[in-house]
Amino acid sequence: MSINPLSFLLSIVFMSMVVNTALALYGILARPSLIKKIIALTILGDSANTFAIIVGFRQPPNTNPIPPVMLWKPTPQNIDYFVSHAVDPLPQALVLTAIVIGLAVTLFLVFLTIQIYRQYGTTDVRKIAKLRG
Amino acid sequence: MNLLLYYVLMALCSLGSVIAVVFAIIERDLLKAVLFSAIQSTLYAFLYYLLMAPDIVLTYIPVSVGLYPAVILFLIKKTERFENVETKRSVLLSSLVLTITFVIVSAAVIAGRGIGPIPTPDVRFLAAWYLGTTFNPSIQLVSAMAPEGVTSIVWDYRGLDTVFETAVLFLAIIASVALMRGIEHKGVYDELKHGMSLIGKTVTKIVVPLIIGVGISIALHGHLTPGGGFQGGSALAVAPLLVLVIFSKYFFDKVGFTKGKALAIRSSGLLGVGLTSFAIVIAALFARSGAYILQNQPRVGAPIGFPWKGIDGVLLGGSLLSFNACEAMAVCAGFVILFLLLAIPEEYVRKVLAQGGEHEH
Amino acid sequence: MNDMASVLDWVLVLLGEVLVSIGVFFDVVAAIGMLRFPNFFVRLHAATIGAIGGAFVPLIGVALIAAGCDFLGPYRWFISGAAAITAILVLMLAPVGSHLLAKAAHESRAAVVEPKVVDFLEEDRVRGETR
Numbered sequence: 001m002s003i004n005p006l007s008f009l010l011s012i013v014f015m016s017m018v019v020n021t022a023l024a025l026y027g028i029l030a031r032p033s034l035i036k037k038i039i040a041l042t043i044l045g046d047s048a049n050t051f052a053i054i055v056g057f058r059q060p061p062n063t064n065p066i067p068p069v070m071l072w073k074p075t076p077q078n079i080d081y082f083v084s085h086a087v088d089p090l091p092q093a094l095v096l097t098a099i100v101i102g103l104a105v106t107l108f109l110v111f112l113t114i115q116i117y118r119q120y121g122t123t124d125v126r127k128i129a130k131l132r133g
Numbered sequence: 134m135n136l137l138l139y140y141v142l143m144a145l146c147s148l149g150s151v152i153a154v155v156f157a158i159i160e161r162d163l164l165k166a167v168l169f170s171a172i173q174s175t176l177y178a179f180l181y182y183l184l185m186a187p188d189i190v191l192t193y194i195p196v197s198v199g200l201y202p203a204v205i206l207f208l209i210k211k212t213e214r215f216e217n218v219e220t221k222r223s224v225l226l227s228s229l230v231l232t233i234t235f236v237i238v239s240a241a242v243i244a245g246r247g248i249g250p251i252p253t254p255d256v257r258f259l260a261a262w263y264l265g266t267t268f269n270p271s272i273q274l275v276s277a278m279a280p281e282g283v284t285s286i287v288w289d290y291r292g293l294d295t296v297f298e299t300a301v302l303f304l305a306i307i308a309s310v311a312l313m314r315g316i317e318h319k320g321v322y323d324e325l326k327h328g329m330s331l332i333g334k335t336v337t338k339i340v341v342p343l344i345i346g347v348g349i350s351i352a353l354h355g356h357l358t359p360g361g362g363f364q365g366g367s368a369l370a371v372a373p374l375l376v377l378v379i380f381s382k383y384f385f386d387k388v389g390f391t392k393g394k395a396l397a398i399r400s401s402g403l404l405g406v407g408l409t410s411f412a413i414v415i416a417a418l419f420a421r422s423g424a425y426i427l428q429n430q431p432r433v434g435a436p437i438g439f440p441w442k443g444i445d446g447v448l449l450g451g452s453l454l455s456f457n458a459c460e461a462m463a464v465c466a467g468f469v470i471l472f473l474l475l476a477i478p479e480e481y482v483r484k485v486l487a488q489g490g491e492h493e494h
Numbered sequence: 495m496n497d498m499a500s501v502l503d504w505v506l507v508l509l510g511e512v513l514v515s516i517g518v519f520f521d522v523v524a525a526i527g528m529l530r531f532p533n534f535f536v537r538l539h540a541a542t543i544g545a546i547g548g549a550f551v552p553l554i555g556v557a558l559i560a561a562g563c564d565f566l567g568p569y570r571w572f573i574s575g576a577a578a579i580t581a582i583l584v585l586m587l588a589p590v591g592s593h594l595l596a597k598a599a600h601e602s603r604a605a606v607v608e609p610k611v612v613d614f615l616e617e618d619r620v621r622g623e624t625r
Contacts, residue, residue, distance in 0.1 A: 003245045009140035011240035011249040013180070016147035019232050020154050020173075027158040033216040035163050035208060039170050042201060043154055046177055053184050056260070059252030064135065067185040068282030069359060070268045079269060087185040088260040089267075089282035095189055096287060097298045100363055100464075103196055104305035107471055110208050111309040117212040118486060124217050329594055336590045343583075 006059070014054060020047040034113045034123040038106060045102040049095045056088030068092070143183045150176040151232055159225050161216050163209050171202050187359035188283045191351060195367040200468065203374055207475045263290065278430050278441035279356040279450040287361065288456045292410065292427040299406060299460065306399070306467045309474060310392070316485050318477045322387035328380045337379045344372040352461035356450025362457040366464025373469045382476040395470045402463025409455045413437055429453065506562030513555030520547030534605035538592050545588040553581035 024047060027040030058065050068089035072078045117123055120131060150173045157169035174197035181189045243249040256264075266272065268280040277285035287295050328334060352365025376384065385391070410427045416437050417424035423435045429451040431438035439451035524544025531537045560566065560573040599605040600615060607613050618624045 003241065004251065005137060006140050007249045007251045008240060008244040009137075009144040010252055011244045012144040012236060013147045014250055015236045015240045015243070016151045019151055019236055023151075023154050023158050023232070031158070031216065032218060033163065033213070035205065035212065036158075036166060036216055038208075039163075039166055039205065040158060042197070043157065043170060043173065046174065046197070049189075050177060050180065053181060053186050053189065054250070056186075056256075057184050057252060058254065058256050059136070060254055062136075064139070065185050067187050067359065068264060068267075069187070070280035070282070071358075074268050074270055074280075076271070079265060083261050083264045086256075086264050086282070088256045089263055089286055090260055092186045092189055092283045093286040093291065094294075095186075096192060096283070096363060097294055099189070099192055099196060100298055101301050103200070104302040106201070107204060108305040108308050110204055111312045111474075113208060114211050115312055118483065123212050126217075330597055333590060333594050336586060340583075340587065 010054075017047050017050050017054070032124050032126050034116065034125060037125075038109055038113065041109075042102065042106055045098070049098050052091040052095050052098075056091035058087055060085050139183055143180060146176045146180040146183070148233065148236065150180070151236060152229060155225070155229050155232055159220055159228065161218060161220055163214055163216060164206070167202050167205050167209070171198050174198050174201075188361065188364065191359055191361075191364040192367055195364075195371055199371045200367065200374070203378075204471070204475065211479050273430065274433055276430065277451070277453075278448075279453050280448065281356050281358065281360075281450075281453075283359070284355050284361045284450075284453055284457070288453050289427075289429045289451075292456075296406070296410065296427070299403065299463070302464070302467060303399075303403065306470055309471060310396070313474045313477070313482075316477060316482055318382075318481050319386050320383045322381075322383040327383050329378075333379050337375055341372045341376060344375070345369060348372070348461070348465070352457050353454070355457040356453040357448060360457075362460025363464055365457065365461040367468075369461060369465040370468035373465075374472055377472055377476055382473070385473065390469075392470055392473050395466045395473065399463050399466035399470065402459045402461075402466060405459030406456060406463065409452050409459065412452070413439070427452075503562040503564055506558045510555040510558030510560075510562065513558065514552045517548050517552030517555065520544060520551070524548055533608060534599055535596055535607065538596055538599075542588060542592040545584065545592075549588070550581050550585050553577045553584065557581065 021044060024040045024044035028037050028044065031037065031040070063085065065087050066082075066085050068086045070078075070082055072082075113123060116128070120128055122128060153169050153173035153176060157166045157173060160166040160169060174193070178190050178194050178197070181193060240249070255261075263286060264282060266276045267282045267285045268278060269276040270278070277289045279285045279289070348365050348369030348371075350365075351360040351368055352362055353360075355361030355364065413428040413435070414424045414426060417435065420437060422437060424437060425432065425435055428435060429439055430441060440449055441451050443449045521544055524540050524547070527540030527543070528537050531540055554577075557574045557577040560570045560577065563570050566573070600607075607616070615624070
């Protein structure tokens with residue numbers, strides 16, 4: 001049973017994203033402070049985005065991949081080199097959208113949490129659940 | 134050998150981020166939890182750079198290391214600092230050891246049994262199509278004529294996604310403004326009493342123009358190299374945040390930069406985005422030919438398009454340039470609105486809320 | 495070996511590596527100091543030594559190494575220039591950061607000045623001459 005070293009190292013990256021997602025889920029569900037839940041939510045979103053970027057990664061044989069930016073004149077052989085060596089640009093565009101939307105949701109959650117604190121005097125969900133109205 | 138170095142660095146970054154996440158989730162003091170989350174974001178940013186995603190790095194660093202911790206620090210200051218939970222030292226150490234060994238052992242098992250992710254030498258057909266047509270003068274009828282692959286997908290091939298995402302950000306800002314409606318706060322700026330020390334203010338005066346210059350540059354060259362509207366807007370938004378923290382909110386009152394003006398700038402940025410998406414349609418109405426919404430270059434049946442090449446062969450990027458500029462303005466102004474709302478002192482807000490009803494002008 | 499570098503390139507690379515190793519020394523000293531010093535303010539001093547001696551000096555070293563590496567082609571000037579500008583920015587901003595941290599910690603009494611010989615800022619504050 002021989003281990004391909006590149007595959008082992010990429011598996012470490014993949015499994016650490018899985019563990020980060022699991023830890024962030026634990027943080028959202030088990031910790032009682034609303035602020036800790038917001039922090040864990042941002043970690044969850046970032047780990048999910050990293051999954052998408054790992055999917056788009058490629059390894060051309062024996063050379064380094066290049067980011068999807070065309071830095072040379074668009075002659076046919078340059079375009080061939082670009083297409084055969086560049087990383088997938090579509091997950092990066094989608095992750096860009098996801099980062100901005102996650103940021104918008106988190107900012108709104110922050111304002112909601114401040115309003116909850118002004119109304120109820122606490123950010124502990126166990127205490128808020130015991131209140132009535 | 135060179136390849137192995139990249140992968141080893143990637144593995145080290147991910148293991149470091151697991152450690153930072155364990156600390157962030159288990160930590161009871163929320164200030165330290167925010168700092169650990171910023172460490173995790175820095176390690177993720179380096180990981181994104183190694184995964185050949187420079188656009189993501191440019192938008193992730195100002196957002197996750199600058200804006201998120203600042204907003205959550207404002208939140209902690211206005212609410213509670215400590216979590217009501219008991220944690221023992223042993224829980225932290227045991228979970229650290231457990232997660233790291235789980236990651237390494239499961240990665241070895243997966244890679245050893247051959248079901249692990251093997252870095253593939255090819256990409257999908259859709260990705261190859263996008264890469265092949267992003268800057269290809271020989272097939273101008275399907276090409277976006279901008280050398281930056283990610284920006285041409287964001288604003289040309291899938292421009293409708295980006296328009297909806299801008300709408301979501303706009304809705305979140307409007308909702309936050311609605312939560313703080315009727316609360317207007319003004320004060321007089323006293324140079325000696327307000328803000329931080331003279332050293333801080335002097336260095337901030339030097340650094341803020343640098344930040345603004347870098348932000349505008351990132352936004353404007355988004356069609357040539359990694360950059361673009363969101364990246365430049367997020368980097369630009371760090372400058373007003375710095376001025377707010379160092380000089381205090383009363384400085385903004387003295388300069389006259391209110392929430393209303395920031396809302397006006399944001400709305401004009403969004404108006405620019407809307408006009409650019411309809412520009413070809415309006416131009417084609419006068420020329421009596423077909424057109425598409427969000428059109429960048431001439432297509433089949435729609436012969437009018439933005440110019441992609443200027444004088445001396447400079448690449449203009451078509452509609453991407455004006456999209457990037459307007460979006461950067463809109464994103465930066467949106468964040469300034471939120472910071473101005475967060476900076477209103479809490480006693481003033483409670484006083485207004487205790488009066489009950491809408492605040493009378 | 496002959497086509498790789500001239501004397502000037504070797505001098506630049508060696509000078510850069512000397513600066514980077516000075517940075518290693520300062521980083522190790524700063525780390526030991528952060529653990530062993532008794533007081534917040536002295537630990538802050540150790541951290542700033544790590545920031546300046548451990549980040550500014552190695553960045554200048556990286557700029558010199560990159561300028562001396564001929565095999566990188568024209569991209570070596572990109573690396574060298576970016577490292578030099580980052581070094582100047584770190585030199586400007588790290589001391590201001592530690593100044594503001596120390597000021598805030600002293601003003602809010604979040605850090606205790608122990609073991610204390612003399613504290614002029616506290617005396618000024620008691621007399622009312624400063625915030």
